[in-house]
Amino acid sequence: MPELAEVEYYRRRWDAGLGSTVARVLLHPRARVFNATDTVLLARLLTGATLISSEAAAKQMLFRFAADDSAPLWLGIHLGMTGELTVQPADHAPRKSDHLVLAQSDRALVFTDPRMFGRVLFHAGPDAPDWWTSLAPAILSPAFTADAVAAFLQRRARTPIKPVLLMQERFPGIGNWMADEILWRAALHPKRPAGSLTPAEIKTLHRETRHVATHALRIIGSSGAPTLPDPPATWLFPHRWADGGTCPKTGAPLIREEIGGRTTCWSPARQPL
């Protein structure tokens, strides 16, 4: 499920554990999500450490821990396709897909991911790790300019615009549903070659990318609701999966087709080729 705004939503679930110490670390060391991680070190150093702060950027989360006898500890989590963070009772018994459980005195912080496309990263040291600091500039940062988008589209000139929007090195945090939402708002057909957009269309694409990020973060990311909220019916999102879905702007039928290896939904009445 997780793109930019869902990642922010899940990051905030673990706020319940801020300022509390990890009493026990439970994990499945063979799980694919730990492929790049020293699980022995992670378990040893996080036991007794205190959760100090967290941040989300793109689809990556960073949880910072402090311990009396070690350097700062940095836990990274990527939710992949099916990952979630939840808070469970302190005596939570890990289920099949609960790959990492940080048990505190009053609760357990749980990372669960049935499909295991997610990742857990760990770093001990004074400075934030490369996998965090090397992320592309955020869509809502000043560095995300229309000129930067234009230059990127030019380099990918022959690729359909839809898969280009999924490239994290320029559109960090954008995933399949946000890309479709952006193209629908910008009235651009997803198969348009990236290099075929006019300067005006690029400005529109840039504006709508920021718009969708801003409002998705407001609606989903800032929500304290116990379950993940959905965007409203005025967005493409609630209509995109149902057969026979109609465009909330034009009332015309929506189309679904695989583009760049991902199911893509668009409104032909609004987004002509």
Place this chain on the structure above:
DNA sequence: TCCTATGTTGTATG
């Protein structure tokens, strides 16, 4: 049984 899934990466080809 067969198909789908809000993601990323490695590999082959041009």
Place this chain on the structure above:
DNA sequence: ACATACAACATAGG
């Protein structure tokens, strides 16, 4: 070196 396309990963649910 760079751009492009696609299979592979692993599992659950309709």
